[in-house]
Amino acid sequence: MPTNLPPEYYEAERHYKEAVTPQEKAETLENLISTIPKHKGTDKLRADLRRKLSKFKSQAQAAKKKTGKHETHFHIEKEGDARVIVVGCANVGKSSLVAKVTNAEPEISSSPYSSWAPTPGMMIHDGVHIQLIDTPAIDREYIEPEFVDLVKNSDLILLMLDLQAYPLQQVEKTIDMLENHRIYAAHKDIPDTEKRVWKISTIIAVNKDDGENLDEEFDVLNELLREEGWILLPVSVETGRNLNDMMNFVIKELKIIRVYSKRPHEEADYSQPFILKSGATLDDFALAVHKDFHEKMKSARIWGKGVRDGQPVGRDHVLSDGDVVELHI
Ligand SMILES: Nc1nc2c(ncn2[C@@H]2O[C@H](COP(=O)(O)OP(=O)(O)O)[C@@H](O)[C@H]2O)c(=O)[nH]1
Numbered sequence: 020m021p022t023n024l025p026p027e028y029y030e031a032e033r034h035y036k037e038a039v040t041p042q043e044k045a046e047t048l049e050n051l052i053s054t055i056p057k058h059k060g061t062d063k064l065r066a067d068l069r070r071k072l073s074k075f076k077s078q079a080q081a082a083k084k085k086t087g088k089h090e091t092h093f094h095i096e097k098e099g100d101a102r103v104i105v106v107g108c109a110n111v112g113k114s115s116l117v118a119k120v121t122n123a124e125p126e127i128s129s130s131p132y133s134s135w136a137p138t139p140g141m142m143i144h145d146g147v148h149i150q151l152i153d154t155p156a157i158d159r160e161y162i163e164p165e166f167v168d169l170v171k172n173s174d175l176i177l178l179m180l181d182l183q184a185y186p187l188q189q190v191e192k193t194i195d196m197l198e199n200h201r202i203y204a205a206h207k208d209i210p211d212t213e214k215r216v217w218k219i220s221t222i223i224a225v226n227k228d229d230g231e232n233l234d235e236e237f238d239v240l241n242e243l244l245r246e247e248g249w250i251l252l253p254v255s256v257e258t259g260r261n262l263n264d265m266m267n268f269v270i271k272e273l274k275i276i277r278v279y280s281k282r283p284h285e286e287a288d289y290s291q292p293f294i295l296k297s298g299a300t301l302d303d304f305a306l307a308v309h310k311d312f313h314e315k316m317k318s319a320r321i322w323g324k325g326v327r328d329g330q331p332v333g334r335d336h337v338l339s340d341g342d343v344v345e346l347h348i
C-alpha cells in the first residue's frame with residue numbers, strides 16, 4: 020500500500036467500506052479511485068481497484084435486470100403539484116386514508132399486510148392536487164429497494180400511527196426503517212460527516228383518535244415526541260375527525276402557495292389557483308400564467324395579505340398564499 024495517499028483517499032475509503040449494494044459499492048469505489056494521485060507508486064493499487072470496480076458494475080447491472088419486474092409495479096409517475104407518501108406499520112389505516120380522501124381504491128383489511136403494492140390516488144384540497152401514495156407496511160422482513168426509492172422521491176412523508184396499538188413502538192420502528200435507508204425528517208440535525216442522505220419533511224398522523232376519550236393518550240404521545248421536534252396531528256380516518264386540518268397542514272408543510280389571477284374589472288377565478296413554491300415572486304407567477312405575460316408584463320396589481328388592495332408591485336415582489344394578481348401587458 021503506497022504511503023503517500025491524500026486524506027481524501029481515506030475519507031472516500033470509509034464511504035466505500037460503508038456501502039452495501041453493488042450499485043453503492045461501484046459509485047463509492049469510482050470516487051475512491053479518483054482520489055488516488057497518478058504515479059508509478061500507485062499503479063498497482065489503481066489497477067486492483069479498477070478490477071473490483073468492473074466486478075461491482077456488472078453485479079449492479081445484474082441486480083437491475085432481476086428487479087425489472089418489480090420496478091413496473093413500484094414505478095409511479097409523478098402527478099399533481101406534490102407527492103405525499105403514507106408510511107407506517109400494518110393496520111394503522113394507511114389504505115383507509117388513501118381510500119377516503121382520493122379517488123383510489125386500495126384494499127382495506129383488518130388482517131395485516133394486505134397492501135403489497137403501493138397505490139397512488141389524487142387528493143384535491145383547496146385547488147391543490149396532491150398525489151397521495153398508499154404503501155405496504157414497513158414492519159416486514161424485507162423492504163424493497165424500489166419502495167425506498169419511492170419514499171426518497173416524495174415531497175413529504177405522512178408517517179401514520181395507530182393510537183390504539185402501542186404507537187410509541189410503531190413510531191420507533193418506522194423511523195428506524197427510514198433512517199436505516201438514510202431518509203431523515205427535515206428537522207433532524209444530521210452530522211456533516213454523513214454523506215448522501217435524504218431529508219424529507221415528515222408529519223406524524225396519529226390515526227384512530229376516534230373521540231375525546233382518546234385525546235389524553237394522544238396528548239401524552241405528543242408531549243414525548245414534540246420535544247424531539249416531531250409534528251403530530253391527531254386524526255380519525257373512520258370518523259373524519261381533524262382530516263381537514265391535517266390536509267391544510269400538509270399543504271403548509273409542502274411550502275406551496277396558491278395564487279389566483281384576475282382580469283381587470285372582473286372577479287378572480289378561485290377555482291383554478293396557480294401553484295407556486297413558497298418564496299415565489301411576481302416574475303415566477305407571470306411565467307406560470309404564460310410566457311407572453313412574462314415577457315411583456317408592464318405592471319401588476321395585487322390583493323392579499325400585507326398589501327393594500329390593488330397595490331402596484333414589481334417583478335421581484337414575493338407573493339403570499341391566497342394572493343390575487345392582475346397582470347397588465
Ligand atoms: N377505529 C378506527 N379504525 C380505523 C380507522 N382507520 C382505519 N381503521 C381500521 O383499521 C383497519 C386497518 O386499516 P387499513 O387502512 O387496511 O390499514 P393499513 O394496513 O395501514 O393500510 C381496518 O379494519 C380499518 O377499518 C380509524 O380512524 N378508527
Ligand SMILES: [Mg+2]
Nearest residue numbers: 113114133134
Ligand atoms: Mg394497507
